[in-house]
Amino acid sequence: MNTYATLPIEISHGEGSYLYDINDKKYIDFTSGIGVNSLGYNNALWKEAITSQLNSFQHLSNIFSNGSTIALAKKLTELSGMSKAFFANSGAEANECAIKLARKYSFNKYGQGRGTILSLKQSFHGRTLATLTATGQDKFHNYFFPFPEGFDYVIANSISDLKEKLTSDVCAIMMEAIQGEGGVHPLDKDFVLEACKLAKDNDVLVIFDEVQCGIARTGNLFGYNSFNITPDIVTCAKGLGAGLPIGAVLCNENLSTTLVPGDHGSTFGGNPVVCAGGLSVLNQLCNTDSYNEIIYKGEYIKQSILNENIKIVKDVRGLGLMLGIEIYGYSSIIQNKALEKGLLVLTAGKNVIRLLPPLNITMEDVKTGVDTLVSVLS
Ligand SMILES: Cc1ncc(COP(=O)(O)O)c(C=O)c1O
Known part of the structure; x- marks a missing residue:
């Protein structure tokens, strides 16, 4: 039925925190299937x-x-x-x-x-x-x-x-x-x-x-x-x-x-x-080491965005790897621009970009995703 507004890509497979479309374009996944794929892909x-x-x-x-x-x-x-x-x-x-x-x-x-x-x-x-x-x-x-x-x-x-x-x-x-x-x-x-x-x-x-x-x-x-x-x-x-x-x-x-x-x-x-x-x-x-990493990575994402003083960013909030970036403007526009640049993000209403990456994402992948997000927002 006509129940979903789908994004214009078709996924062929995933590995770690990455998804690949049928044209072999690589995307870093900050959505994990709306907070589902907590272990990423192919764990x-x-x-x-x-x-x-x-x-x-x-x-x-x-x-x-x-x-x-x-x-x-x-x-x-x-x-x-x-x-x-x-x-x-x-x-x-x-x-x-x-x-x-x-x-x-x-x-x-x-x-x-x-x-x-x-x-x-x-x-x-x-x-x-x-x-x-x-x-x-x-x-x-x-x-x-x-x-x-x-x-x-x-x-x-x-x-x-x-x-x-x-x-x-x-x-x-x-x-x-x-x-x-x-x-x-x-x-x-x-x-x-x-x-x-x-x-x-x-x-x-x-x-x-x-x-x-x-x-x-x-x-x-x-x-x-x-x-x-x-x-x-x-x-x-x-x-x-x-x-x-x-x-x-x-x-x-x-x-x-x-x-x-x-x-x-x-x-x-x-x-x-x-x-x-x-x-x-x-x-x-669900152990202390993993919790600490999740908190650290979440704070890294939050601070990296706040430190850039990006004009359209109104607020960055959330805890751990559940983050919302409220913007002046439409979150769906940012979502589509990020997708073009190989980063998948979610929205939560008209003005909030929502990030729910896999919980075992590596720091290197966090940095790659954040760099892309900062450039799109900027
Ligand atoms: C807080 C909360 N409760 C319940 C649900 C419904 O879950 P499901 O789609 O698995 O039925 C969701 C889904 O987004 C949710 O975020």
Whole structure:
């Protein structure tokens, strides 16, 4: 269907942080499939992990347990300090599960009438009907009526608005540590701390949507780690799969028995091949050395652009290798000019260029990409 505005190139293959088109033109990739290909292309350890699982079995129904899915759940819960994991196939699906989990927790404790999910304005949570409704941007709330009920929106970083919206029907508040699609906006720490306190005082669950900023992207396991808080529910997807489809929902001990057999499920969720790849991602990227490198490279990119004092650059923000460059002018023009010069970048709205390079990109490749970007912006 006519759902995507595609760029005018056709890719033939990738290697490391580079993609090659069918005419053998080489591009440095600062997009990684919108934050998905966290290990770049042709990563040997990841390929070995998934092919080794393929050689045993490719799929079992979730009525059988299997070592690969359990190993990923174990590693994710160990790294995060959360209690349990549920696996889905995408970010939207993970968020659907988080919404169901929060509503059932509240129903079990308080009965009906306490199912409202608060999310933030400018957020993005997915394309299914519930997650589209949770997405706090009016432009997405069109055409597909009727939308499900039980959602309300808080102005990001406004405690007074949160207090107003935190009525007795609310069961959870959902947020992204860095709003990705909404323009690469990190939340204020003070807001997050106060929101978590208010939520705790009212037995309202805190859900962090880490689909775009999670799994080492910001130089930590999750974006919320920079606030030193612990959510009740965390969702992740994209970079966890490194190119194979996955979504994951993590919950704390308090919620670990809320969903029971028959409440939720997924045919493909927890696919053993995908989970074997996910474990390889965590093993390669989720450690202190890798986090430090991601932070260092992100800062290098940020400072290199700021140091040039480029006229059209208004702001450079973000954390680790999730960066947004707000410009005076259209980001799509820069995106196309960069592409001509062999650099792939993303946009996040009309005026923001978004960079999500592979997380194992070499410093040499970072420098090459930044030089090209600076020359295009200049
Ligand atoms: C923060 C966030 N949540 C959810 C989603 C939806 O994920 P998916 O496209 O895998 O359904 C996205 C996708 O961009 C996202 O950035």
